[in-house]
Amino acid sequence: MRLLCVLGDLLMPGIDVTDDTITFSQSWTNTFQNCPQQAFLEMKGRLPRKETDATAAGNALHTGAEFVLNSLGSLTEGEDAAYAELERLMALPEFEFVQVKTKDTLIATVQRVYWTWANEVYPSLAGPVSIEEPFDVQVADTEYGKIRIKGSTDMRDELGDVKDWKTANGFHAWKQHEVEKKLQPTFYFLGLMLSDPEWDYEAATFDFVVMNKQKQEHLILSTKRGDGHFTWLIEQLTSIAKLIRADLDSWPLFDNSFLCSPKWATCWDDCKGKHL
Numbered sequence: 001m002r003l004l005c006v007l008g009d010l011l012m013p014g015i016d017v018t019d020d021t022i023t024f025s026q027s028w029t030n031t032f033q034n035c036p037q038q039a040f041l042e043m044k045g046r047l048p049r050k051e052t053d054a055t056a057a058g059n060a061l062h063t064g065a066e067f068v069l070n071s072l073g074s075l076t077e078g079e080d081a082a083y084a085e086l087e088r089l090m091a092l093p094e095f096e097f098v099q100v101k102t103k104d105t106l107i108a109t110v111q112r113v114y115w116t117w118a119n120e121v122y123p124s125l126a127g128p129v130s131i132e133e134p135f136d137v138q139v140a141d142t143e144y145g146k147i148r149i150k151g152s153t154d155m156r157d158e159l160g161d162v163k164d165w166k167t168a169n170g171f172h173a174w175k176q177h178e179v180e181k182k183l184q185p186t187f188y189f190l191g192l193m194l195s196d197p198e199w200d201y202e203a204a205t206f207d208f209v210v211m212n213k214q215k216q217e218h219l220i221l222s223t224k225r226g227d228g229h230f231t232w233l234i235e236q237l238t239s240i241a242k243l244i245r246a247d248l249d250s251w252p253l254f255d256n257s258f259l260c261s262p263k264w265a266t267c268w269d270d271c272k273g274k275h276l
Contacts, residue, residue, distance in 0.1 A: 015043050022241050023136070023148040026187040032240060033183065034259055036251035041267055043244070048266040052098040053106050056089040057213065058167045060110045062154065065117055065165055069131050069155060075118045082114050083107070098263055099169065113167050113211035116218050121209055126157035135191035140234050144241035147234070149191050160204040161222075162188060167211050171219050174210050179221045182208075186233050189225040202226065 014028030032039035041047040064082030068075060089095060090103065100106050136150040155163040164184065168174060179185075185206035193201045205222040212218065243251065254260070255272055262268045 015039075017043065017244060019145070021146040021148060022144070022237075022244060023150055024237055024240070025149070026151050026184050029187070029237070029240070030183050034257040035254055035265070036243075037253050037271060038265065038267055040251040049094050050266045051089055051092050051095045053096075053109075054099050054167075056086055056095070057106065057109050057113060058165075059089060060086040061113050061117060061167060061211065062165055064114045065122075065154075066131055068118070068122065069128050075122070078118065079111070079114055082110055086110050109213050112216055113213055116211045116216045117165065117209075120216075120218050121211075125155075125163070126159045126161070128155050129158050130156045133192070135188075135195040137191055137194040139190060139194065139230075140238060142238050142241060144238065144245045147237050147241055149187060149237070151188060151191055153188050153192065156192070160200055162192070162204060162206045163209055164188075164207065165209055165211070167213055169213050171210065171212065174208070174219055174221060176221055176223075179208060179223050182223070183233075185223050186225050186229045190230045190233060193230075 014025050014031070016023040028039060028042060031042060038047060060082040063085035064078040067073060067081040068078040072078075073081075086107065090106070097106070100109065130153070132152045132154065133156055134150070134152040136148060138146055138148045140147040153162050154165050157163065162185075189201050189204070189206060192199055202224075205224055208219075208221045208223075210219045210221070253271070259265060260268075260272060262273060265271065
């Protein structure tokens, strides 16, 4: 059995650019797909950081789940670990309430999603092989430099399947046809495949395990990935690498995502917000 690992405290920048290599994370690439200019600002270190109640709840859940899955204590102690992480995040100077308005409401939300995971998800899990399993691999060598991808998976089980813990305000945005198009399964499957050639990725599923923040219930949506998904991702990353090497002073401005708003975009005032 593979050694379990926890890398929760390791800070992983969204993208690393050197003279001969560009290393992409899934989160930065996803940001690029939603808003190229925001990804540009993040790459340049000019995007103001914001920790929200939404991200804090998700991070707290992950901390509690990792605590239990790594056999560090009981489910109740896992809840305590989740609360401790929540307190740490709320103490950050960049923390803001966005979805909820009070600390008590946020604590209740974390309690709800954690015990949904603990009572409904954890008992049915196959044995974990790895927790927060990292990958950092080269996927192409192009005229724009070597292209690498990096990240870490929430859990890979003894069946070979990959689990990813999510929180959401209901399931209205979680549909099977949307899951089939998501970047994360392709990114993570390619990274794991190249890190572990013995892993049977063709037989595995990527399972989004979504905890509802509004009431105690969860949803699991599964998807698969294959070679065509991987070659398309590499082509996408190569096209972004070309844009990076062009060394422009800005990137295209899009506002077709709900994330383009003063609520979610920390660059709003210096971007679309200037016009409204």
